[in-house]
Amino acid sequence: MVLLVTLVGLALAALVVVRFVLPGLATPERVAADFTVSSYEGDAATVCALAAPELLEPAFESLGVEDCSGLVAAAEEDSTLLPDNGPAADVEVLEVTMDGDTRTVRVSDPGGSPGVWVEVGLARVDGDWLVTSYSG
Numbered sequence: 001m002v003l004l005v006t007l008v009g010l011a012l013a014a015l016v017v018v019r020f021v022l023p024g025l026a027t028p029e030r031v032a033a034d035f036t037v038s039s040y041e042g043d044a045a046t047v048c049a050l051a052a053p054e055l056l057e058p059a060f061e062s063l064g065v066e067d068c069s070g071l072v073a074a075a076e077e078d079s080t081l082l083p084d085n086g087p088a089a090d091v092e093v094l095e096v097t098m099d100g101d102t103r104t105v106r107v108s109d110p111g112g113s114p115g116v117w118v119e120v121g122l123a124r125v126d127g128d129w130l131v132t133s134y135s136g
Helices: 002-021 028-041 044-050 053-063 068-077
Strands: 093-099 102-108 117-125 128-134
Touching: 028 044, 028 093, 028 102, 028 117, 028 128, 044 068, 053 068, 053 128
Parallel strands: none
Antiparallel strands: 093 102, 102 117, 117 128
16 A cells, blocks of 8 residues: 555656646657557556546546546556556657647557557647547
8 A cells, every 4th residue: 555655656746747847848759659658558647647638537537536646546456447568669750740739640559560550649738748649
């Protein structure tokens, strides 16, 4: 239990750094790659920190939680929510489509499968690039 509380505390500290200390520094390509790797590796705290509210709210509602700390706790309790598939392969940005304050970024498969890609939709929210959709 102490470990879980410590992990949640660290996750929230990371969220603060990503959202408030380093605003606007992350490119859409970096956010897409980080989100893809974090999703593959089961890192709920980073996934939550990089996701836009419209992506998170349905998950919060279905899990009966109110915020990222609740999501992290739920993922710790049920590993099927965001499974850890082991270390991700190097993720490469393959294509970026731009439209105003939105981007669609295709990145290589975090599992290392040749010819397979993941599509990540992003939008600029208060100066930060956040994930709005994910096909992985």
